Amino acid sequence: MKASVLGTGMVGLAISSRLAELGHDVMIGTRDPLKSEDKLASKDAAVKVGTFAESAAFGEIVFNATKGAISLEALKLAGEANLNGKVLVDISNPLDFSRGMPPTLLISNTDSLGEQIQRAFPQVKVVKTLNTVTANIMIYPGQTANGDHHMFISGNDASAKAQVVEILKSFGWIHIVDLGDISTARGTEMYLPLWVRLLGALGTGMFNIKIMK
Amino acid sequence: MKASVLGTGMVGLAISSRLAELGHDVMIGTRDPLKSEDKLASKDAAVKVGTFAESAAFGEIVFNATKGAISLEALKLAGEANLNGKVLVDISNPLDFSRGMPPTLLISNTDSLGEQIQRAFPQVKVVKTLNTVTANIMIYPGQTANGDHHMFISGNDASAKAQVVEILKSFGWIHIVDLGDISTARGTEMYLPLWVRLLGALGTGMFNIKIMK
Numbered sequence: 001m002k003a004s005v006l007g008t009g010m011v012g013l014a015i016s017s018r019l020a021e022l023g024h025d026v027m028i029g030t031r032d033p034l035k036s037e038d039k040l041a042s043k044d045a046a047v048k049v050g051t052f053a054e055s056a057a058f059g060e061i062v063f064n065a066t067k068g069a070i071s072l073e074a075l076k077l078a079g080e081a082n083l084n085g086k087v088l089v090d091i092s093n094p095l096d097f098s099r100g101m102p103p104t105l106l107i108s109n110t111d112s113l114g115e116q117i118q119r120a121f122p123q124v125k126v127v128k129t130l131n132t133v134t135a136n137i138m139i140y141p142g143q144t145a146n147g148d149h150h151m152f153i154s155g156n157d158a159s160a161k162a163q164v165v166e167i168l169k170s171f172g173w174i175h176i177v178d179l180g181d182i183s184t185a186r187g188t189e190m191y192l193p194l195w196v197r198l199l200g201a202l203g204t205g206m207f208n209i210k211i212m213k
Numbered sequence: 214m215k216a217s218v219l220g221t222g223m224v225g226l227a228i229s230s231r232l233a234e235l236g237h238d239v240m241i242g243t244r245d246p247l248k249s250e251d252k253l254a255s256k257d258a259a260v261k262v263g264t265f266a267e268s269a270a271f272g273e274i275v276f277n278a279t280k281g282a283i284s285l286e287a288l289k290l291a292g293e294a295n296l297n298g299k300v301l302v303d304i305s306n307p308l309d310f311s312r313g314m315p316p317t318l319l320i321s322n323t324d325s326l327g328e329q330i331q332r333a334f335p336q337v338k339v340v341k342t343l344n345t346v347t348a349n350i351m352i353y354p355g356q357t358a359n360g361d362h363h364m365f366i367s368g369n370d371a372s373a374k375a376q377v378v379e380i381l382k383s384f385g386w387i388h389i390v391d392l393g394d395i396s397t398a399r400g401t402e403m404y405l406p407l408w409v410r411l412l413g414a415l416g417t418g419m420f421n422i423k424i425m426k
Contacts, residue, residue: 099323109317109406145425152407179410187407193322194365194400197392198424209422211411212358 004029004059006052006074008036010135011091012065013044018139019063020046022170029055029078056082061089061163068094068113069106072120084123087160089167090114090185091130091138093192102196105189114154114185125160128185129153129168132195134205141208142172149208150175154184177211217242217272219265219287221249223348224304225278226257231352233259235383242268242291269295274302274376281307281326282319285333297336300373302380303327303398304343304351306405315409318402327367327398338373341398342366342381345408347418354421355385362421363388367397390424 005016006029016028027048030036037049048058056062056078066074071092075083094106094113107113114128130138132152141147151173155161165176179187199205218229219242229241240261243249250262261271269275269291279287284305288296307319307326320326327341343351345365354360364386368374378389392400412418 104322108322108403110312149425177411177414179414184410187410190321190403190406193403197397197400198390201390201392202424202426204426207424207426210425211415211420212362212423213415213417213420 001025002058002060003027004055004057004062004078005047005065006030006055006062006078007065007067007092008039009065009067011130011138012063013040014135014139015063015065015091015130016047017044018171020044027055027058029053029074031074031077052078053082059086061087061167063089063091064117065091068092069096071113072116075117075121080121080123083121085125087125087127087157087163088117088121089130089164090117090126090128093131093189095192102193102200105192108190109186112183112185112189114182114189118156118182125155125157126182127153127155127157127160127164128182128188129164132188132191133208137206137208139171141174144206144208145210147172147174149210150177152177152179152184152188154179154182154188156181175210214238215271215273216240217268217270217275217291218260218278219243219268219275219291220278220280220305221252222278222280224343224351225276226253227348227352228276228278228304229260230257231384233257240268240271242266244287244290265291266295272299274300274380276302276304277330278304281305282309284326285329288330288334293334293336296334298338300338300340300370300376301330301334302343302377303330303339303341306344306402308405315406315413318405321403322399325396325398325402327395327402331369331395338368338370339395340366340368340370340373340377341395341401342377345401345404346421350419350421352384354387357419357421358423360385360387362423363390364421365390365392365397365401367392367395367401369394388423 095103242265308316
């Protein structure tokens with residue numbers, strides 16, 4: 001599968017490396033490829049680097065791993081024509097660090113970044129997932145409690161969600177809960193304020209939640 | 214222990230019954246005791262009924278189990294003089310049902326109901342807890358996955374939190390995470406939008422989360 005990963009932060013590098021490791025053909029997209037290529041060179045030679053637009057045009061599926069505060073801008077640079085009809089896996093969180101730590105949210109309660117992206121790109125199949133865990137757990141969930149913890153998925157398109165579930169399973173995810181349409185991204189994005197406080201209380205980001213019944 | 218439980222909804226009835234079952238002397242507080250007494254008569258004869266103010270004056274510790282939308286009003290009716298110096302266990306969530314289902318939050322992101330109550334009653338020791346699970350799990354956590362799931366606690370006063378931890382343990386709670394000061398109530402209150410969507414996806418409110426590391 002040809003995959004586009006937008007964003008060269010910890011999440012973008014983790015997702016692109018893992019996809020390459022699993023045999024996919026990956027192009028990471030960034031605002032400034034020359035600058036990023038240096039950063040990426042030592043990381044993963046298997047991952048191509050291009051502009052946001054080049055990466056989005058390359059991918060049959062697109063992963064949004066940009067910072068939530070600039071995701072809409074990055075996706076506009078990626079280009080609606082390069083995204084239309086494709087599955088967009090939205091991993092971003094609309095974190096606002098301008099008020100200090102822990103961060104607040106730029107969007108919440110009556111809207112979510114997942115919904116904003118879906119509204120801005122109505123012909124893209126937005127699937128929100130992976131935004132509730134740290135990068136290393138996203139790609140190697142089995143290293144934490146043998147994978148016995150939960151991932152959530154939100155989106156309007158059932159076949160897009162089914163495709164993303166298969167990718168999550170290939171990463172090692174066992175328990176995946178379909179929360180419903182893209183508006184349920186409010187739930188997972190609003191979990192972040194609890195997550196950042198658990199990070200503080202536990203002293204590590206290497207944790208996830210399991211639903212117990 | 215003499216305990217005041219404000220609110221006669223599912224949570225107030227559950228907490229008051231459980232406290233009585235554990236041998237505490239309980240007075241439930243309500244806006245209209247005559248009306249509530251009928252409701253309570255068949256529930257638990259061991260629980261006294263009074264006004265918000267009578268109940269708050271009676272209790273050495275006070276549980277806020279009123280609806281979040283009217284908690285500040287109910288606590289004003291309970292009376293600052295009746296609350297000052299006491300531990301107030303705040304179980305309420307600022308849910309807004311006026312926009313339809315699932316509910317949104319009346320307060321979130323840069324503030325929380327727990328903090329609003331603490332600011333309105335600076336001499337009360339507000340401890341936020343139990344607001345992340347349904348009433349039956351609050352009082353009988355061991356009936357779900359043998360109690361192998363987590364409760365959170367937020368508050369500014371360490372000794373007040375220690376006292377509430379003992380009460381939680383007497384209910385059956387095993388895993389209790391101290392998130393920090395009362396501002397961390399933002400984390401647990403903002404978890405509710407995920408909780409209500411899990412309620413929808415799982416088809417039951419009889420669940421809780423366990424932290425997996």
